[in-house]
Amino acid sequence: MGFKCGLVGLPNAGKSTVFNALTRLGVEASAYPFCTIDPHFGVVPIQDERLDFVMKVAGSPKKTPTLLEFVDIAGLVKGASQGEGLGNQFLSxxxxxxxVAHVVRCFKDANVSHPYQTLDPVRDAEIVETEILLKDLDTLQRNLSKVRAAARSGNTEMLKKLALLESIGEILNRARFPLPALHEDQKQAAAELNLLSFKPVLFIANLGEQADPGDPLGxxxxxxxxxxxALCIPFYGKVQAEIAELPSGDQGDFLSAMGVAENGVQTLIQAGYAVLRLITFYTANETEAHAWTVQDGTHAVQAAGRVHSDFEAHFIKAEVVPYKLLQEFGSLKELHDRGLIQIHGRDYPVKDGDLIVFRVRK
Ligand SMILES: Nc1nc2c(ncn2[C@@H]2O[C@H](COP(=O)(O)OP(=O)(O)OP(=O)(O)O)[C@@H](O)[C@H]2O)c(=O)[nH]1
Ligand SMILES: [Mg+2]
Structure with missing residues (x-):
């Protein structure tokens, strides 16, 4: 799995439309607000030209791409934390x-109502951001009361936890963006409580069909x-959702006919990788070519553990072909004959695009 991404935004911002563009699942996206009530989950294989090339060069009969997971939920409105609209429980x-991918309406369309009547992407984004913050504060408060009660006994662990949660509470209460980077202990506590405000966020400017990438609202x-x-990706939700329904061979032609320079879905996925500092490495053998997603800075021995849990303990060495060399020579035999296959130990930081053979003790 590459990464899992949740879509947030106001009702009618285009979340389900973006979800359809990403997943080709064709869930209902309609002009009435709160169209989505129950969440939609979708898994998407990443189209990856490098994996296709690895498969060809290694002569593997099939490929296993990285999968991404998206979750489309109901729209948030101002006051959701007090139960307005559909409330905020669905954030769970x-x-x-x-x-978090925050979809913000920038498209003009008189047939699609706006919950606050006017087009104002910054106001809209602030409303959603505030509601997420309030939800997190609520989660934190509920935990704080439990921890506070437990700390009364003077238990040092609980006192430490109390101080930690209070420091996170201060940051949320201050609500000054960008929120400051958390230190390790705070990060762990925020992750345990699943606080959304501290997750990396990507804004998606959902532009109308007529807009250009330099659109003023965008x-x-x-x-x-x-x-x-945070990054902001210009995205043509409606166009992209229509394109997603076409056979992949026809998508490029349709995009150029629409004057859209690149496939927004790919741009969005790449941005997600950049924000999360993820990289892809490859393995290939006589059964399959496989793409793996890991955090940048992952060592060879940990990467081996991703491929097979036994590989980490039995790791001997990694034989690595950087993708550039693979492209240049297009033949594993030639790379081998020229002595260009690199041998690395367990601490080698894996690079994006590396094709790796892990040698392990049998
Ligand atoms: N013209 C235009 N309409 C769009 C665009 N993106 C979405 N829409 C339309 O806006 C309406 C709302 O889109 P949805 O994707 O259902 O919005 P949502 O954010 O999922 O809304 P809720 O589920 O109600 O929270 C639909 O009729 C879409 O077809 C766009 O880029 N241009
Ligand atoms: Mg929806």
């Missing part, structure tokens, strides 16, 4: 995600995202 469906949102130390 995206608590175990690695990243630019406003980009400025807002930048002030939150």
């Amino acid at each position: 469906h995206i608590q175990r995600v690695d990243a 630019k406003k949102l980009e400025g807002f995202a930048a002030s939150h130390a």
